[in-house]
Amino acid sequence: MQKEAVVKIRTLEDAVDRCQALGMRLSRQRRFVLELLWQAKEHLSAREIYDRLNQQGKAIGHTSVYQNLEALSSQDIIECIERSDGRLYGNISDSHSHVNCLDTNQILDVDVELPEPLLREIEQQTGVRITDYSINFYGYRQLKE
Numbered sequence: 001m002q003k004e005a006v007v008k009i010r011t012l013e014d015a016v017d018r019c020q021a022l023g024m025r026l027s028r029q030r031r032f033v034l035e036l037l038w039q040a041k042e043h044l045s046a047r048e049i050y051d052r053l054n055q056q057g058k059a060i061g062h063t064s065v066y067q068n069l070e071a072l073s074s075q076d077i078i079e080c081i082e083r084s085d086g087r088l089y090g091n092i093s094d095s096h097s098h099v100n101c102l103d104t105n106q107i108l109d110v111d112v113e114l115p116e117p118l119l120r121e122i123e124q125q126t127g128v129r130i131t132d133y134s135i136n137f138y139g140y141r142q143l144k145e
């Protein structure tokens with residue numbers, strides 16, 4: 001399958017534009033969810049998103065949070081990570097790498113570019129032409145000096 005060249009979503013405004021371009025209705029609740037993910041810049045569960053919005057005094061029900069997360073992630077406007085303990089959602093929808101912190105269970109976004117020779121080597125080993133990749137790193141917090 002050929003991947004289409006889609007403009008990358010880099011800001012909250014880009015995400016809103018993408019919704020509009022797709023003809024998705026931008027309800028107040030949908031905007032709340034998008035705004036929160038772009039403010040938080042973390043990977044959050046639906047439960048955490050619900051809690052934070054309500055702490056901010058934004059009236060939104062459980063069902064609405066779940067439905068909006070489903071709609072936004074199925075259109076690739078937000079990120080959805082499947083974990084054994086449930087789904088997490090993030091603001092960056094295009095491919096990126098993750099640093100998984102084993103102390104805190106946090107997942108941090110990082111952009112990693114592998115050197116061309118390494119990519120060519122992997123292609124030679126597998127016979128697959130690499131068009132995209134994302135890497136999972138795992139480790140423990142380092143104490144800063």
Ligand SMILES: [Zn+2]
Pocket residue numbers: 043079090092096097098108109
């Ligand atoms: Zn991410």
